Amino acid sequence: MERVKKITKDNFYELVERLLANYQVIAPVNKDGRVFYEYISNSKEVDMEYKGHTLLPPKKFFFPEKEVLFTYEKLNGDIIIYDKVQEIKEGRRVFLGIRPCDIMALKSLDKVLISEFKDPYYQARRENTIIIGLTCNEPTKYCFCAFTKTGPSINEGYDLLLTDLGHSYIVSIGSEKGLTLVKLNLDLFEEPSEEELKERDEILKTVEKEILKQELPDLTNIYEAMLRNFNAEIWKEYGEKCLACGKCNYTCPTCRCFDIFDDPNLDFKSGKRVRVWDSCHFLSFTKVTSGEIFRKERPSRVKQRIYHKYCYSIYDEGSISCVGCGRCIDVCPAKIDIREVARKVVSL
Amino acid sequence: MKNPYIPKLAIIRRIKDETPNTRTFRLSFKDPDLQRNFKFSPGQFIELTVFNYGEAPFSISSSPLEREYLETTIRVAGTVTKALFSLKENDVIGIRGPFGNSWPMGKLKGEDVLIIAGGIGLAPLRPVIKQILSDRDSYGEVILLYGARTPKDLLYKEELKEWEKQIDVHLIVDVGDETWKGRTGVVTALFDEISVDPKSTYSLQCGPPIMMHFVTKKLVELGFSGDRIVFSLERLMKCGMGFCGHCMISGRYVCRDGPVFNYSQISNFLEVAL
Numbered sequence: 001m002e003r004v005k006k007i008t009k010d011n012f013y014e015l016v017e018r019l020l021a022n023y024q025v026i027a028p029v030n031k032d033g034r035v036f037y038e039y040i041s042n043s044k045e046v047d048m049e050y051k052g053h054t055l056l057p058p059k060k061f062f063f064p065e066k067e068v069l070f071t072y073e074k075l076n077g078d079i080i081i082y083d084k085v086q087e088i089k090e091g092r093r094v095f096l097g098i099r100p101c102d103i104m105a106l107k108s109l110d111k112v113l114i115s116e117f118k119d120p121y122y123q124a125r126r127e128n129t130i131i132i133g134l135t136c137n138e139p140t141k142y143c144f145c146a147f148t149k150t151g152p153s154i155n156e157g158y159d160l161l162l163t164d165l166g167h168s169y170i171v172s173i174g175s176e177k178g179l180t181l182v183k184l185n186l187d188l189f190e191e192p193s194e195e196e197l198k199e200r201d202e203i204l205k206t207v208e209k210e211i212l213k214q215e216l217p218d219l220t221n222i223y224e225a226m227l228r229n230f231n232a233e234i235w236k237e238y239g240e241k242c243l244a245c246g247k248c249n250y251t252c253p254t255c256r257c258f259d260i261f262d263d264p265n266l267d268f269k270s271g272k273r274v275r276v277w278d279s280c281h282f283l284s285f286t287k288v289t290s291g292e293i294f295r296k297e298r299p300s301r302v303k304q305r306i307y308h309k310y311c312y313s314i315y316d317e318g319s320i321s322c323v324g325c326g327r328c329i330d331v332c333p334a335k336i337d338i339r340e341v342a343r344k345v346v347s348l
Numbered sequence: 349m350k351n352p353y354i355p356k357l358a359i360i361r362r363i364k365d366e367t368p369n370t371r372t373f374r375l376s377f378k379d380p381d382l383q384r385n386f387k388f389s390p391g392q393f394i395e396l397t398v399f400n401y402g403e404a405p406f407s408i409s410s411s412p413l414e415r416e417y418l419e420t421t422i423r424v425a426g427t428v429t430k431a432l433f434s435l436k437e438n439d440v441i442g443i444r445g446p447f448g449n450s451w452p453m454g455k456l457k458g459e460d461v462l463i464i465a466g467g468i469g470l471a472p473l474r475p476v477i478k479q480i481l482s483d484r485d486s487y488g489e490v491i492l493l494y495g496a497r498t499p500k501d502l503l504y505k506e507e508l509k510e511w512e513k514q515i516d517v518h519l520i521v522d523v524g525d526e527t528w529k530g531r532t533g534v535v536t537a538l539f540d541e542i543s544v545d546p547k548s549t550y551s552l553q554c555g556p557p558i559m560m561h562f563v564t565k566k567l568v569e570l571g572f573s574g575d576r577i578v579f580s581l582e583r584l585m586k587c588g589m590g591f592c593g594h595c596m597i598s599g600r601y602v603c604r605d606g607p608v609f610n611y612s613q614i615s616n617f618l619e620v621a622l
Contacts, residue, residue, distance in 0.1 A: 069353045072399050078357075079399055079440050116604070117589035120351045254418055257593030260586045264400040271400055273353070278593070285594060288584050289404070291427035292557065294597075300619075304596075307618065312599025314534040 003173040005182055006192035009048075012162075012169060015188050018044035019094050023130070026061055027096040028054055037061065037098070048097055048164070052140030053325045057253030058102045059109065061095065062125045064275045065250075069121065069260070073270040087125040097134040101143075103157040103321040104150035105253030106131075111317040112256060130177055133161040137203055137285045139211050142326025144339055147219045150323040153204040162199045170200040190273040216339055217346045219310060222322055225346045226311040230303070234344050239299025241334045246279030248305065248328035248336075255305070257285075280304045306341055350393065352589060355397040356382055357443025361417055363437055367501045370468060371426050372409065374395045374536050375443065376417040388412055389450030390475035391580060394420065395588050397442030401431035405585045405603070408446065409471040416471045421471040421503060422437025447588035448607050451552055452578060459550050460488040462542075464563050466495050466535055470503045472580050472607075473554055481514055489549075490515040491542055495535030497521065499528045518542065536562050537610070539570075539595035548572040554580040564611055574612030581607050581621060597621050 007015065019025050020043065026151040029038040030047040035054045040046060071082045073143035110126065136152050145151030154161070159178030162169040164341070170192055173179050182189055192200075217225075249255040250280035259278040278285060283299050295301050313321035322338070329337045362374035377383040400621065410419035435441070435458045461480065465473050476493070480487050480590045492515055496502045499521050511517055518538045520531045530535065535555070544551075551572060553563050560579050567577045583595035583602040590604035598617035600606065614621040 005585055070351075075397065077440065079442070080359075081354055083351055083354055113591060115590075117352060119589075120353070227618065256591070258586070258591070259594075260403060260592070262397075262402040268400060273403075275592075280593065286584055288582055289429070290582075292558075292582075294583065308596070308599070311618075312596070315599045322353070322583055 003179065004192060004197065005157045005171040005173065005189040006168050006196060007171055007189050008168040009161075011188040012048075013046075016046060016096065018185060019096075021342070023092050023094045025096055026058075026129075027060060027300050028096075028134075037095075046097065048162075050097075051138050052136065052143060053099055053101065053327060053330075055327075056251060057105060057325070057327060058095065058098055058246075059105070059253055059256070061093075062106065062114070062129070062260075063109070063119075063122050063256060066274060067121060068235060068272045068274055071270065071272045085120045085124055088121060089128065091128045093125075093127075093129040096130060096132045098131060099146045099160075099325070100133060100135055100151035100154040100161075101148075101325040102253050103131060103133050104145075104154060105325070107157045107325045108254045108317070108319070108321045108323065109256055111319075126282050130181065131158045131160075132178075133158040134327075135161065135163045135204060136207050137164055139207055140326065140330075142213055142247035142329045143324065144214060144216060144219075144326060145324035146208045147214075147216045148320060148322050149220050152207040152211065163203060165196060165199055165203075170196060178334055214339070215343070217342060219322065219324070219342055222342060222346055223314050224309050225348070226307060229345050229348050232345070232348055234341070234348070235299040235303050238302045238336060238341065239297065241336055242281065242298055242302045243334050244281040244283070244298055244301060245333060246281045246334065247331045249279040249281060250277060251327040251331050254309070255279075255329070263332055302336075306338065309338075310342065352444065353457055353587075354463075355395070355403070355522075357440055358443045360435055360437050360439050360441060363435075366421060366503045366505075367423075369419060370501075370503060371424075372419050372421045373432070374410075374417050374419050375413075375441065377443070378440070383417075384415065385413075386418065386446075388418070388446035390453060391425050391450035391472055392446035392448050392481055393472075393585075393588075393603075393607065394418075394445035395444050395447065395585075396420065396428070397444075398428050398430070398431040398435065399440075399442065401428050401441075403444075403586075404428040405447075405588065407472035407580070409474045411475055411482070413479065421468065421474070423468045430612070445588060447585075447603055449605065451580075451608055452481060452550065452610075456480070456550050457486050458473040458488065460544060460548050461490045462493070462544055462549050462551040463491065464493045464535060464551065464553040464555070467497065467501060468503070469553070469555035469580075470494055470560070471554075472494060473552060474504065474507075475566050476552060477511060477515070481511065491544070492517045493520075493535055493538040493542070494518070495520045495522070495538070495555075498523050499525055499530075516542070534562070535559055536566050539566055544570065546576065550576050550578060552578045557582075557622050564622060568611070572611075574615060575610050577611035579622075581609060583607075 197283040309322040409421040586592040590601035595602035
């Protein structure tokens with residue numbers, strides 16, 4: 001049975017203040033009309049009323065756009081390496097107001113980065129972060145999470161999940177960590193009534209209905225159509241439209257490709273190994289030193305991202321790796337809409 | 349939790365010139381325990397660090413039975429290899445790995461083996477040859493077809509002569525010189541010198557994609573089944589663990605699921621692998 005509580009908005013802001021005393025807190029913050037996930041120092045900075053998704057996904061808090069993996073120093077013919085993972089392990093964070101689609105995106109990243117091999121930087125950040133999600137009361141025109149089965153309601157991936165009832169939040173408890181947090185602040189929580197729980201379910205159902213008004217196939221199951229259409233003409237059209245700018249990759253909550261390089265200090269005796277986000281849309285992405293480029297033509301690179309999301313991930317991770325947040329549609333300068341691509345693929 | 353991104357320090361024990369632009373580096377870990385415990389299978393690769401310049405993947409070219417050191421044969425081409433070529437014996441580098449799968453060594457026992465290599469592509473096959481030679485009687489007929497750009501570009505020149513005593517070696521170069529008595533042309537031309545039974549032969553190949561494309565075509569014509577046409581693929585590989593995404597072909601990571609694939613596998617890929 002669902003473990004559930006209620007918290008008034010006033011008490012919620014008190015909870016945020018208490019969290020700030022013990023944790024680094026990441027929360028949605030409104031900056032000039034656009035909302036970003038940011039570190040906050042005061043509960044007043046939090047914008048819990050925002051609509052749809054933040055401009056940028058949450059991944060940078062777990063997998064930063066530029067990260068030092070280790071530093072090194074040459075000493076008397078020897079080399080000393082300083083691992084950066086320990087510093088991350090010492091952190092304690094709460095991620096507040098994160099959307100269900102973005103929570104499911106983290107689950108998707110987990111399947112890759114904490115699998116046969118473990119990415120210790122990502123894993124340490126996942127383990128040191130409590131997830132307090134916030135469901136949507138209203139979708140944007142870009143949202144399609146109901147078609148990727150990653151929202152508007154979810155039942156995994158969070159420690160606590162809030163739904164806004166106007167005066168207060170219904171709080172679904174998703175883990176022992178979440179339960180402990182509630183117990184430690186029990187004075188702030190109340191028991192929700194049956195009506196309030198029903199109201200929560202109604203809100204989520206209404207959002208889902210709103211999203212489902214779009215005509216879209218079940219995106220968790222377009223694998224066969226993708227296989228069938230790998231050489232279809234539409235990829236040429238999208239290849240011509242695409243500017244290969246990589247914005248879709250950078251704003252995608254599940255894109256995680258990266259490059260690694262050394263950044264020496266000026267003394268050339270020490271330096272750091274750095275990783276930075278990369279993009280499968282870039283020509284350099286598949287270039288090997290001999291000069292060979294394996295995805296030279298733009299259609300092949302447009303395909304790579306979309307096939308990874310809806311086809312290859314099923315093979316490799318067991319489920320698609322698109323969560324329907326709609327950010328790539330929002331930011332694409334060529335107005336490529338991944339929903340339109342999916343519709344076309346299925347119709348062929 | 350051990351961090352797979354941290355290279356282990358190793359010392360360059362010996363540098364051997366193979367061709368005007370290729371050298372074999374003999375390496376051993378600084379920590380003797382690490383060296384003792386380092387195991388790999390033929391076909392696997394390492395990520396080699398030259399500090400300040402970065403990291404690049406190289407296949408291991410020494411025998412897996414050699415426990416005192418490992419070797420990697422490298423052609424100078426990019427930033428990391430240029431820096432590596434400026435290093436001297438006793439200098440310190442970093443190693444991560446071994447990564448990737450390996451040649452199907454278990455399946456080769458009792459079978460004939462046809463090895464086809466182009467240029468630097470012989471490097472990841474050298475451990476196979478060395479392992480076969482260490483236990484020659486366990487294998488049937490073993491043939492090496494090896495092509496290089498010029499006679500100077502042939503790797504392991506002295507070893508080729510040794511190998512000839514125990515396996516059937518055929519060489520060819522694109523362009524000969526005054527010393528060259530052998531054939532000129534592409535490696536597929538050597539097929540007219542050999543006869544193989546596709547039912548009892550495993551073919552292993554590594555070379556430029558264009559070479560593997562035509563060799564594979566030839567092997568299919570000869571009646572080889574897909575699982576007996578085996579090759580090692582080259583892609584950009586930054587992490588070695590299926591994370592960084594560069595080496596992906598149709599949802600498979602060359603670094604983690606490869607680099608060794610057979611023709612049946614790549615025939616099912618959506619993208620063209622060769």
